[in-house]
Every structure is written in structure tokens, then in C-alpha cells.
Amino acid sequence: MVCGLVLSASTNVFAETYSFGVVPQFEARKLARIWEPILSELETRTGFEFEILGAPRIPDFEEAFTNGDYDFAYMNPYHAILANDAQGYEPFIRDGARQLYGILVVREDSPYKSVQDLNGKEIAFPAPNALGASLMIRSDLSKAHGVAFKPNYVSTHSSAYLNVILKQVAAAGGVMGTFRSQPIEISEQLRVLYETARVPPHPISVHPRVPKHVREAVEAAFLDLWKSGYGREILEQVPILEAVPTSLKEYKPLSAMGLDEFIVVN
Incomplete structure (x- = not known):
């Protein structure tokens, strides 16, 4: 509704x-x-x-x-x-x-260095059908990198980023536009691990x-x-x-x- x-x-x-x-x-x-x-x-x-x-x-x-x-x-x-x-x-x-592109973020202090390190981990996404923040990332992880993961859909980009900071998930999908709009106290605790292709x-x-x-x-x-x-x-x-x-x-x-x-x- x-x-x-x-x-x-x-x-x-x-x-x-x-x-x-x-x-x-x-x-x-x-x-x-x-x-x-x-x-x-x-x-x-x-x-x-x-x-x-x-x-x-x-x-x-x-x-x-x-x-x-x-x-x-x-x-x-x-x-x-x-x-x-x-x-x-x-x-x-x-x-x-x-242009729009998806990003995968992890905690700044996390041990993850590549998307392969997320194999078997839980990843937060704002929604199943969000393009850059979910569809493109999930496609890349599954088809291009062979990474298995557990998706957790948390409603908004901001919630996805916060779930990483609170250690509820290993990583989160987002887009660079929403990441840059986060308060500095949020963004400084996160690190961009991966970027997708660019689209309009x-x-x-x-x-x-x-x-x-x-x-x-x-x-x-x-x-x-x-x-x-x-x-x-x-x-x-x-x-x-x-x-x-x-x-x-x-x-x-x-x-x-x-x-x-x-x-x-x-």
C-alpha cells in the first residue's frame, strides 16, 4: 500500500x-x-x-x-x-x-579482502529487486565469481549499511550514491570491497x-x-x-x- x-x-x-x-x-x-x-x-x-x-x-x-x-x-x-x-x-x-553502479561494503576493520572471502556469509541488501544494490551484485557474485551467500533483505540502503557496522552481516549491497550520502560516522566505518559495471x-x-x-x-x-x-x-x-x-x-x-x-x- x-x-x-x-x-x-x-x-x-x-x-x-x-x-x-x-x-x-x-x-x-x-x-x-x-x-x-x-x-x-x-x-x-x-x-x-x-x-x-x-x-x-x-x-x-x-x-x-x-x-x-x-x-x-x-x-x-x-x-x-x-x-x-x-x-x-x-x-x-x-x-x-x-552512472549507477552497485557496491559491496564491509566493515573497515574486517578481514575480507575479496568477494571470494564472502563465500558462505550473510549479506544484507535493501531489497531483492534493487538494481545496483542487489540484482547486479547478486548476479555478479553467483555467475561471475561463484560465491554462495545468504541474502538478508532489510528494506533500505541505510539499514543495509548499518547491519554491517553492527556485525549482523558480513557485507552489504548498496550504490555509490547512497553510500556517499551517509553520515561520516557511518561511512568511515565501512570499506568498499567490490563495484559492479556502470549503467544509466x-x-x-x-x-x-x-x-x-x-x-x-x-x-x-x-x-x-x-x-x-x-x-x-x-x-x-x-x-x-x-x-x-x-x-x-x-x-x-x-x-x-x-x-x-x-x-x-x-
Whole structure:
């Protein structure tokens, strides 16, 4: 089930309202702090209203976009493929300054020097179908390195990292973007043991029911927002370091990565 977090910055009671889903990489309060100022700026620039719809866990987010609950959604790259297959969602904005890749982290003081050292160990992941933080890592460990492991799905990236620090697991999957956003007292206790291949980062996708002029207005607003100092500051919290247009074509190669066998159906 999706849950509304906040937002109604526009004072125009006649404004059209569109739902905006956000993949729960972090806990709800942090996501709200990141996205409320962005959507407030979009309201000002487009004249439409946006309601943030949060999901407590990534599987709940997946169920929501599969059902078409979101008009717009910020999702991981593989979600973009799944959402297009299920509902026809189209990616239209992404970060043009970086690429997404998964990382495996261990405690800074751990004895692990290679992924082979994790054979037979328990590894925390934010969710089964998180692309960089779970699917790509689990695929690499199993197919490229022959490492057997016990997965522990802990709902968020932050929880995965914390499980390593608390010695509940030997390692955790994440992505460099969320790792760098952790408080220094967390990140300094962790060490990156492994990195996956690079892919295009999380896009913002739009449901086909959204009128073309609305999508175009939102796309223009994101691109314009990035051009301002304040806009860059708030977009960097996502992180989106450079807002650029995108399309499904950029994400189609993910379908050939052989990740389907690692998908966990809710």
C-alpha cells in the first residue's frame, strides 16, 4: 500500500494534481526533506500540484508502479524496464553527470579482502529487486565469481549499511550514491570491497495517462530548475547532479543483462 507523505505548496485550488512516487532508498522523513522542495519548485514553475506518494519498502513501491498508482515516479533503472512492461511508463529525466553502479561494503576493520572471502556469509541488501544494490551484485557474485551467500533483505540502503557496522552481516549491497550520502560516522566505518559495471542512473518516469503537455511542462521545469543555484542544490540531494532528458532507449540494454533470474516476485 502507498502512503501519502506531504505536499500542497500551490495555492491554486483549481490546479490539477499529479501523484509522484519515490523509490524508498532512505526512510520516509529523509525522502520528504529531499523531495518536498523540488516538487514545490515544480508547482511554481508548472502551475500543477504534486502529491508525494511514499512506500514503506521497495517491494511496496514495485507493487504500486505495477498497478499504475503513480503519475510520475523516481525509480531505479531496472524498475524503469519493469514499469514500462507493466504500465507503459516512460523515462524522461535522469542525471547526466554520473552512472549507477552497485557496491559491496564491509566493515573497515574486517578481514575480507575479496568477494571470494564472502563465500558462505550473510549479506544484507535493501531489497531483492534493487538494481545496483542487489540484482547486479547478486548476479555478479553467483555467475561471475561463484560465491554462495545468504541474502538478508532489510528494506533500505541505510539499514543495509548499518547491519554491517553492527556485525549482523558480513557485507552489504548498496550504490555509490547512497553510500556517499551517509553520515561520516557511518561511512568511515565501512570499506568498499567490490563495484559492479556502470549503467544509466535512476530516471524519473511518467505514466502514459499523463497528458503530453503536462509531461513536457514537468520536463522543462526540471531542466530549468537545474540551471539555478538553488535548483542544483536541492537536486543534488536526490542525487541528480545534472538534469538531462532521457528515454526508454537508454535503459533497454538492461534487459540483456540476464537479471531476470534474480528477480523476486512479490
